Amino acid sequence: MTATVTNRSPATIDEADIPVWSHRPKVQPKKVKGPIRNLKWLVMAVLLGVYWGVPWLRFDRGPFAPDQAILIDLPGRKAYFLWFEIWPQEVYILAGLLIVAAIGLFFATAMLGRVWCGYACPQTVWTDLYMLVERWIEGDRAQRMKLDRAPFSLKKLGKRLAKHASWILIGAMTGGAWILYFNDAPTVVPALFTGSAGMAVYGTVAFLTASTYIMAGVARENVCTYMCPYARFQSAMFDKDTLVVSYHPARGEVRGKHKAGESWEGRGHCIDCRQCVEVCPTGIDIRDGLQMTCISCGLCVDACNNIMDRLGLPHGLVSYDTESNIERVAAGQPRVWRFLRLRTIGYGVVFMAALAGVLYALVARAPLEASVLADRNPLFVRLSNGDYRNGYTLKLLNKSNQPQQVAITLDGLAGGELSILSHENEVSPLIDLAPDTVAAVRVFVRLPAGDWAGQPLDYAFTIHDPARDLTVTAPARFEGPQK
Amino acid sequence: MSEHRKYEIDPVTGSPVHPHTWDGIGELETPPPRWWVLTYVVCVLFAFGWWVLYPAWPFVSGYTKGILGFSTRADVAEQIAVAKAAQAPLNDRLAKADYTVIAADPELSAFALAGGKALFGENCAQCHGSGAAGNIGYPNLLDDDWLWGGDFATLQATIEHGVRATTDGDTRQSMMPAFGKDGMLTRAQVDDVTAYVLSLSGQPADAAAAERGTQLFADNCAACHGDKGIGMRETGAPRLTDAIWLYQGDAKAVAAQVWNPRHGVMPAWAGRLDPLAIKKLVYYVHSLGGGE
Numbered sequence: 031m032t033a034t035v036t037n038r039s040p041a042t043i044d045e046a047d048i049p050v051w052s053h054r055p056k057v058q059p060k061k062v063k064g065p066i067r068n069l070k071w072l073v074m075a076v077l078l079g080v081y082w083g084v085p086w087l088r089f090d091r092g093p094f095a096p097d098q099a100i101l102i103d104l105p106g107r108k109a110y111f112l113w114f115e116i117w118p119q120e121v122y123i124l125a126g127l128l129i130v131a132a133i134g135l136f137f138a139t140a141m142l143g144r145v146w147c148g149y150a151c152p153q154t155v156w157t158d159l160y161m162l163v164e165r166w167i168e169g170d171r172a173q174r175m176k177l178d179r180a181p182f183s184l185k186k187l188g189k190r191l192a193k194h195a196s197w198i199l200i201g202a203m204t205g206g207a208w209i210l211y212f213n214d215a216p217t218v219v220p221a222l223f224t225g226s227a228g229m230a231v232y233g234t235v236a237f238l239t240a241s242t243y244i245m246a247g248v249a250r251e252n253v254c255t256y257m258c259p260y261a262r263f264q265s266a267m268f269d270k271d272t273l274v275v276s277y278h279p280a281r282g283e284v285r286g287k288h289k290a291g292e293s294w295e296g297r298g299h300c301i302d303c304r305q306c307v308e309v310c311p312t313g314i315d316i317r318d319g320l321q322m323t324c325i326s327c328g329l330c331v332d333a334c335n336n337i338m339d340r341l342g343l344p345h346g347l348v349s350y351d352t353e354s355n356i357e358r359v360a361a362g363q364p365r366v367w368r369f370l371r372l373r374t375i376g377y378g379v380v381f382m383a384a385l386a387g388v389l390y391a392l393v394a395r396a397p398l399e400a401s402v403l404a405d406r407n408p409l410f411v412r413l414s415n416g417d418y419r420n421g422y423t424l425k426l427l428n429k430s431n432q433p434q435q436v437a438i439t440l441d442g443l444a445g446g447e448l449s450i451l452s453h454e455n456e457v458s459p460l461i462d463l464a465p466d467t468v469a470a471v472r473v474f475v476r477l478p479a480g481d482w483a484g485q486p487l488d489y490a491f492t493i494h495d496p497a498r499d500l501t502v503t504a505p506a507r508f509e510g511p512q513k
Numbered sequence: 514m515s516e517h518r519k520y521e522i523d524p525v526t527g528s529p530v531h532p533h534t535w536d537g538i539g540e541l542e543t544p545p546p547r548w549w550v551l552t553y554v555v556c557v558l559f560a561f562g563w564w565v566l567y568p569a570w571p572f573v574s575g576y577t578k579g580i581l582g583f584s585t586r587a588d589v590a591e592q593i594a595v596a597k598a599a600q601a602p603l604n605d606r607l608a609k610a611d612y613t614v615i616a617a618d619p620e621l622s623a624f625a626l627a628g629g630k631a632l633f634g635e636n637c638a639q640c641h642g643s644g645a646a647g648n649i650g651y652p653n654l655l656d657d658d659w660l661w662g663g664d665f666a667t668l669q670a671t672i673e674h675g676v677r678a679t680t681d682g683d684t685r686q687s688m689m690p691a692f693g694k695d696g697m698l699t700r701a702q703v704d705d706v707t708a709y710v711l712s713l714s715g716q717p718a719d720a721a722a723a724e725r726g727t728q729l730f731a732d733n734c735a736a737c738h739g740d741k742g743i744g745m746r747e748t749g750a751p752r753l754t755d756a757i758w759l760y761q762g763d764a765k766a767v768a769a770q771v772w773n774p775r776h777g778v779m780p781a782w783a784g785r786l787d788p789l790a791i792k793k794l795v796y797y798v799h800s801l802g803g804g805e
Contacts, residue, residue: 043529045517051547249548256546407644411655411802414755421655421802451800452616462619470623474802 056178057251057313059161060171060305064332073149074158082203085210094465095431102212108466114392115466117429126388133384135260137377139267141369143274143350147261148327153253156204156246157311160197167193171308197247198239205238251312255323262322267377270353271368275326277306277317277348280360285317288341299347305337306330306348316348398434399427400493400504409509416479418510424471424491428463435460436495438473443489443508445481449474460496477508484513600624608789612665615796622796629797632790636782645801650760650777655802658757660749661685663805667746669795673783676749681781687749692733693772700772702729707768713742713754714762 087099089112096103101110109116109124116123135146147154168174168189180186209218209231221227222235245253254261268274282300300317307315309329314321316330334348355365405421413419428434437460440446451472453459463469477487487508494501520529520542528543563569567579603624607615615621634643640651647653652660661671671685678684692698698706709726711718730742737750744752751759759777760770782791798804 042519042521045520048520048529048542049544051550052544054546252546252548405644407642408646408655411646411653412756413656414658414752414757416756419655419802452619452622472800 055313057311058171058174058178059311059313059329060308060333061165062305062309062329062333062336064329064335066328066332070149070158070327070329074155077150077155078159082207085207085215091431094433096214098214100211101214104212106466114395115429115431117427120391120395123388123391126384126391130381130384130388133377133381136267137374137381139264140269140272140371140373140377143268143272144261144264144324144326147254147264147325151325153245153258154311154325154327156200156242157250159200160246160250161311163196163200164193167196194247197243201239201242201246202235204242205235208238209234251323251325254312254325261325264322267373269371269373271371273350273352274320275316275324275328275331275348276351276353276356277319278346278351278356278359279317280356282317282347294343299338299341299343301337301341303337305333309333320353395429396502397428397430397498398436398493398495398500398502399429400491400502401425401427402491402504402506404506404509410511413476417476418479418482418508419474419476420508422473422475422491422506424473424493424504426461426463426469426471426493428465428467428469431465433465434463434495435497436463436493437461438471439492439494440475441490441492441503443475443477443487445478446489446508447476449476475506475508477510482510484511486510486512604789607792612792612796612799625793625796626800628790628793629795629800632786632794633797636786637794640779645798650775652759652777653757654798656757657803657805658752658755659746659803659805660751660759662746663799663803665795665799665804668798668804669791671779672791672794672798673781675781676779677776678778678781681783684781685749687737688776689737689750689770689774691773698729698733698771702726703768703771706730706734706771707764710742710753710767710771711762711764714756716762718764 084100085098088097089099089110090097091110095115096110098110099112102108103110107118138145164174168177177186177189206219206222209222212234213231218227218231222231249257277300279298281298283298285298285300285302288294288297288301306317307313307330309332310316311327311329312323312325314323316324328350331348331350335345338345338347351359351365352367354368358365401424403423403425405423409420411419411421424438426436437458438448438450439458440448450459450461451474453461461469461471473491488505489508490503490505492501492503518532520532522528523530523541526541526543528541530539531542533540564577565579566581567583568576569579570577603621607621607625610618610621615625633641633645637645641647641654642651645654647655657663659667661667661676670683674681674683674685676685677687690697692706693700693703705722705726706729707726708718708722709724709730712720712723730738731740734742737745737748738753739745739750742753744750744754751757756762758766760766760775782794786794
């Protein structure tokens with residue numbers, strides 16, 4: 031338990047001295063200023079704004095559907111996205127969107143490396159937010175490390191309490207906003223505070239508060255390093271022309287301390303100031319080369335450029351660059367940017383195809399659908415006068431958010447007579463379909479004995495909506511005693 | 514135990530290497546992360562907590578109950594009670610509604626049909642079949658032929674009081690004499706009546722025998738089955754002119770029924786089922802295709 035296992039440990043260790051758990055140093059990233067940091071602040075503000083703002087957007091869908099622009103109505107089994115409405119049987123559209131997102135990620139990775147990880151991943155965005163709050167309360171890297179080492183005091187306790195309370199508050203706001211995507215936002219927020227929102231809502235908020243606090247506050251870079259599968263398979267999308275955060279060893283080495291006024295002859299531009307390491311949110315040294323742990327956030331680029339400014343040297347000792355460019359620059363050749371490659375074109379084509387497929391599925395979505403469930407027990411009934419009758423349940427899907435009326439007729443069953451349960455005495459009745467519901471309509475089809483030839487008859491139900499001039503046909507089969 | 518083995522340190526990872534090697538391949542003894550160890554410990558503690566709070570350890574007969582007294586059976590009972598409470602408003606409306614009111618109200622109609630279907634499966638399907646298509650001796654409830662009538666009121670009376678039910682004074686009674694067995698008709702006369710009956714529904718029959726059977730039918734059968742066998746619902750006497758036969762419609766089966774008739778029994782359901790359940794059943798059976 032006592033010994034720490036490091037490279038400086040003795041060549042052997044006593045069995046009893048192997049620690050129960052590993053002692054990993056805490057990463058305390060230093061504040062950095064620069065254009066990449068500014069871009070990250072901007073992306074963070076936009077993404078958090080989207081996350082917290084979108085549920086409040088209204089979208090008028092008439093009196094029979096919710097007016098929230100984006101709403102996943104779990105009890106109602108519907109999802110609303112602006113003009114689009116997705117039913118459970120259309121979940122393949124959501125699956126398609128996930129495929130589009132995945133391929134988009136592959137495309138972005140092949141082109142620009144792990145930009146998703148560094149800028150847009152919720153883990154990065156929320157960790158950044160938590161670190162910002164931490165810095166406000168406990169100070170920058172040096173002060174935090176000092177506070178960590180300091181003995182217990184009321185001041186330390188106060189700072190710790192303030193930090194964790196703020197983190198939990200942000201977590202609660204994160205969980206609190208998540209449920210807005212599944213509930214009517216203006217209704218559920220007051221309900222949340224008056225205690226009348228229901229167990230599912232409180233449970234979700236509590237779970238997401240805890241998970242946000244743990245992921246963004248406690249686990250941080252360990253999520254990226256140990257939990258995230260994407261970090262592990264990113265290398266499959268990389269090639270030598272992928273943009274990655276790179277240290278240029280040809281320019282930087284041999285590294286070493288540098289005194290003002292000293293010549294740069296015979297040595298590298300890296301003064302081993304470790305600024306790139308200190309600002310790194312995952313605690314790695316970019317000078318060791320491309321690593322799985324690197325989330326490609328580019329903060330080390332800002333840190334190194336700030337030092338280069340102070341030294342009067344050009345930017346770009348650490349920069350977004352490609353592996354082949356590092357080799358070219360080392361060999362004294364100009365940089366070549368090859369963004370159009372078989373890999374990026376391939377991902378691009380597949381991405382566009384998947385996107386087109388999803389858009390087509392959304393646009394071509396039928397507002398009225400019908401399916402036929404034929405009675406199987408029994409297949410047919412013999413009536414007093416010898417006629418045969420089949421029973422069916424028609425499932426009529428009204429996927430519009432307005433009430434509709436349809437007429438049902440038989441198509442291609444000579445002699446067949448249709449009667450609709452509860453509408454037996456009406457002539458060509460119109461069946462009411464409530465908005466956004468599946469109506470189950472019981473119908474009976476009667477065929478005179480003389481029209482039955484001993485073989486099943488294939489025909490169709492025609493569902494016609496006269497108001498919208500929509501027609502849907504649903505295939506059916508008439509059964510009787512086979513000869 | 515006092516002998517501690519020495520582990521070599523792997524220079525690349527800094528982790529101890531287990532002294533035992535497998536075909537020259539060593540294994541790193543990298544300590545697990547702290548969160549992992551702590552999670553493991555918490556899980557163990559959670560298990561102990563679970564044993565105390567919830568049913569856990571089996572005995573030869575019985576098990577540890579846990580101090581929370583949780584049981585899945587009680588849980589199910591509670592869920593059923595919740596479901597029943599949720600159905601209460603619809604049940605109340607249904608109890609007050611007339612059959613025509615139910616038919617005009619899609620929500621009530623769907624509720625009555627769902628309830629009726631479940632009740633039918635529990636109580637009626639054993640004889641009438643799960644699809645209500647009946648069987649030989651058990652009427653088909655889907656067709657448009659009824660022994661006693663297929664409107665709501667008649668269906669309700671039949672279900673409430675049954676057919677030839679010994680427990681109910683108001684049960685539907687009908688008894689066809691055993692014409693052959695009790696010596697009222699000879700074998701030849703039974704065959705003649707059978708030929709006539711077959712001719713009523715347009716089935717092939719010996720014309721001469723049918724001719725001889727006409728008078729026999731008028732004398733012996735028409736009192737209940739009506740003139741020309743059109744049936745009589747007051748007595749539950751089947752119509753003999755259609756394509757529906759309770760005990761099959763071929764010559765052998767008809768002759769057997771005239772010689773020594775079989776009589777089915779249906780229990781009286783009033784008392785076994787509450788009025789609301791019977792109402793749902795009536796509505797369901799009426800919807801099956803033969804409702805009048």
